Amino acid sequence: MGDLIDIFFTPWGWVGLGLVLLVLEVLAPGTFMLWLGLAALMTAISTGVFGLGLELQLITFAIYSVVAVLIGRSYFRRKPGREPEVTVNAPAARQIGRDVVVVDALEGGKGRVRMDDTTWSASGADAPVGTRLKVVGIEGATLKVAAK
Known part of the structure; x- marks a missing residue:
């Protein structure tokens, strides 16, 4: 067991761990293993430069991991165009912005509209049959519609 520890807790052991974590990130992307892989590579550099012992290597890896994850989260929060897709678990939300035609007049704020080959319950301002809305x-299974 002592030989295994002596082999792993060297700069090359940390480089190996870092590369394994980076490969895992490629195989199962989620931008988490990336930061741990970078932390392992930074630990390798610190171990090589400062000759850190076992305890200091583990503490250094923990610190680099926390810092790398925080920096990564901050980066992806600010990066434009990386907004989460709000329609992933709500397929009906993809209908927002589409045109519809009233098939049962909207009276009292309720009626039915046709989109493609399907009719939907709709709510909105009163509108006669044939009116084109957006x-x-x-709301649930009801489309909220308004004038185009």
Whole structure:
């Protein structure tokens, strides 16, 4: 067991761990293993430069891991165009912005509209049959519609 510890807790052991974590990130992307892999590589550099012992290597890896994850989270929060897709678990939300035609007049704020080959319950301002409207929201299985 002592030989295994002596082999792993060297700069090359940390480089190996860092590369394994980076490969795992490629195989199962989620931008978490990336930061741990970078922390392992930074630990390798610190171990090589300062000759850190076992305890200091583990503490250094822990510190680099926390810092790397925090920096990564901060970066992806600010990066434009990386907003989460809000329609992943709400397929009906993809209908927002689409055009519909009233098939059962909207009276009292309720009626039915046709989109493609499907009719949907709709809510919105009163509108006669044949009126073209736009979907502006979804509430349950009811489309919220408004004038184009």
